[in-house]
Every structure is written in C-alpha cells, then in structure tokens.
Amino acid sequence: EFKRPILIAEDDCRTTSLLSTYLEREGFSTITAHDGRAALELARRHDPIFVILDLMLPHVDGWEVCKEVRRSSDVPILILSARGEAHERILGFSLGADDYVVKPFSPGEVVARVKTILRRMEPGASRRKEQLLSCRELVLDLEKRKVILHGHVISLTPSEYKLLHVLMAAAGRIFLREELLNHLYPNGEAVCDRVIDVHIGNLRQKIEDDLSKPRYILTARGLGYQFADGDEMMAGNG
Template identity: 40%
Template sequence: MSTRILIADDDPVVHESLGLYLDNEYYEHDSVYDGLEAERVAREKDYDLIVLDIMMPHKSGTEVCRDIRRISNVPIIMLTAKGEEIDRILGLELGADDYIVKPFSPREVVARIKAILRRMTEPKKNAAGQQISFPGLDINLDTYQVKVNGEIIPFTPKEVEILYLLASHKGQVMDREQILDKVWGYDYYGDRRTIDTHIKRIRQKIQVSEDTAYALITVYGVGYKFEVTQP
C-alpha cells in the first residue's frame, strides 16, 4: 500500500516544491490550502502523515492539530515561520510530532518524513520486547498504545516512543541529546526544549494522582528518568 501524505499550507510554492520531492519517493500526496479544508480531509481520509502550516486562512494550524489529535494519532509535522517560537511550542503542546522552520529545504522535510515513518513501521516488524508494564501503566510500542489504569489514553507517536524509551531504561537518566537521537533518529536542528514540551504532556497523561506508582523525574541540568515510586 502506498504512503499517503497530506500537505496543508496556503503557499502554492510549498506544495509545488515539496510535492516534487515526495513524487521522487513515490509518496502519494494531497494538497489543501486552508485550515478548515485540512481538518475536513484529515477526518475523511486515512493519512500516514500530515504536514501542517501554522498560519492558514479560516483556521490556524494549531487549532487543526488540536482537533485532529482528538480523533487520531497520525504523525504531524508543523511548518512555522522563523521567530514564531510561541507558536512552535504551542504546536508541540497540542500534539505535533515535529516542526520545521520556514524557509526550509524540501529535502530536509522529506528526510524527516522518512525518519518518522520508518520509526512508525520498524517496531512492528519485531514483536518481541516492544511491550512494557508497570502497576497501572501499560506501554505497547507495537500498537503505539498506552493504557493508564486499564484505560487507553490518546498519545502521539513521539510521546509513546519517549515514554517507552525512558520506561525501558528505568532509573537511568537520559539527557535531551540521547532522547533526540533515539526517538527522532536524525540530525535535529530545532529547539532542544521540544523534549521538555513532550515530557510535560506525557506527565499530564500518566501521573493522574498523587499515589501514582511511577513518575517521570527531572534531573536538573542533566535530563529525565522514569522511576517506579511504589512496588
């Protein structure tokens, strides 16, 4: 089955340049030019990945990202103009997997698309050792599914991968560079605070009460670790 990608941007040049590179990789792709259309198409069709511009007519990319996340864990890469740091962080908090600053090289975008798709499919080729459980927490990297107290909680692919990485190295401190290398799997040129934003979202989803039996702990000046706080 062909890989299908949605490009949502109001700039025709983006569609033309990125489309050429996607064609070279034999990816199918659809183009939309405003936020409302992006959300409508994303609900009607199954995409393997969405490239979503933050600034679009009728509905912003951050709003579209938020609404898509309510129904789907499809990987989302957000496009943002240089200097819009608040928008970038907001996009990540709403569930985007990555962001790329304009102007960008279409080759870089395709490289990131390939890296995300590769990490989405590779774990499924090897069923062994891709699940881990703790009291009240089950992480399944094969299905990209997380259960908290038996309830399936919506997680983005990147959130699942970060949580699985830390939980599978229980008690081990991992710095941002290690997490970026293991989870993103390519040379990352964005803000390292991307990791902080993802960790914040993961905590909100798994640490649901004061007596939760596990925690994501910040080791200041170093990184993060997963600890089981109760036997």
C-alpha cells in the same frame, strides 16, 4: 506504496506542488488544502497517514488546525513555519506536533523527516527481545505499539510513544534532555531542549493520575528525566 495519503495544508501553491512532487517520488500519495477549513475537512474525510501543516493558513490558522486534528487523531503532524523562535516551536509541540521545520526549507529534508517519523510508527521498528514493558498499571506493548493504562488503550503521538519507550526500557536511568532530544531527532535537527519538557508534560497528562506527584516519569532536577525504578518494573516475553 502507501494507501492512505499525506495531507499537505499550505496556502502557497508552489510549495504545495514541490512537496507533492518530492513525496510522490517516494511512493506516497498526497492531498492538498490551501486553507484551514479545507484541511480539517480533508483530514476527517481521508484519514491521512501524515499531516504537513503550514501555520499561516487563511480562515482557520495552523495552530487551530493542529489542535482540532489532535483532539481526534494521533496522526503525525509536521509544522511548517516562517517563525523559528523558541517559543513558537514550543507552542507547536505543546499542541501535539511531532516536528517543526522553519522556512525556507529543503523539500528533500522534509521528506526525510516524514519518513523518519513514519518509520518510528512501523510495527517492530524498535523491536526488543522483550515484547512487553510494564510498571504498575502501565503497559507498553512493543509488538502492537500500544500503551495500556488501567486496562484501557491510550493514544500517544509518535514522539510521546518514542519517549515513553526510551525511558521505560531503561527504568531508573537518568536521561539528560540532550540525550532524549537525540532519540527523537537523530539527524541532529536544531531543536531547543525545552521541547522535551513539553513532550514530557503532554505525556504525563495522559499517564499520570496526579500531575503534582508523578509515579512514572520522574524529574531529575537540573538534569533531565527518568522512569520510575523498582520491583514493580518488569519486562517479559508477553
């Protein structure tokens, strides 16, 4: 069982109860908030392992809760929303969400997505023979799931970490947006490919010194993205 709880921030009591029941069957503990202020307080007090966040919360809406939580934590966030338009999804991902589920939804599907994202975060979940990937001042420690830039650990969301790992592990190779989507959402969830652009933009803000001249994640115009290739890209056993 998981010691840290999953926070469900949702103003509909029936939805909250249903999600809690399904998650607890899988061994998770849950805490619930029915408005945004309570959600932020519970997030601070309990350090949840995961946040399921409805957008239409009273007092403080889900957008603001997502933004506030992401300022101090890289906890995975799954957004629930009745709005499925592409621009709404893109805004959610740009604020740091890891997944976006449109209502009405299957509770079983939400639980499956939660478990998939948490699996990505497990130490050794994507173990390779090489335990370190490095390029210039950027180091990806696969064993400890840490990203180090200029000697300092930087905080990435699970989606950002996964993207960086995929790109660094195949430096020089151009990945189509659809390929990167498949790595992030292997169950074939319907997500528009612009979501990748949002995640890449967030990732670049954290690892690039000059956003106008990226050194690590390069754009292959009309195709997708690639990680910089060259003599400085190394893989080792640590």
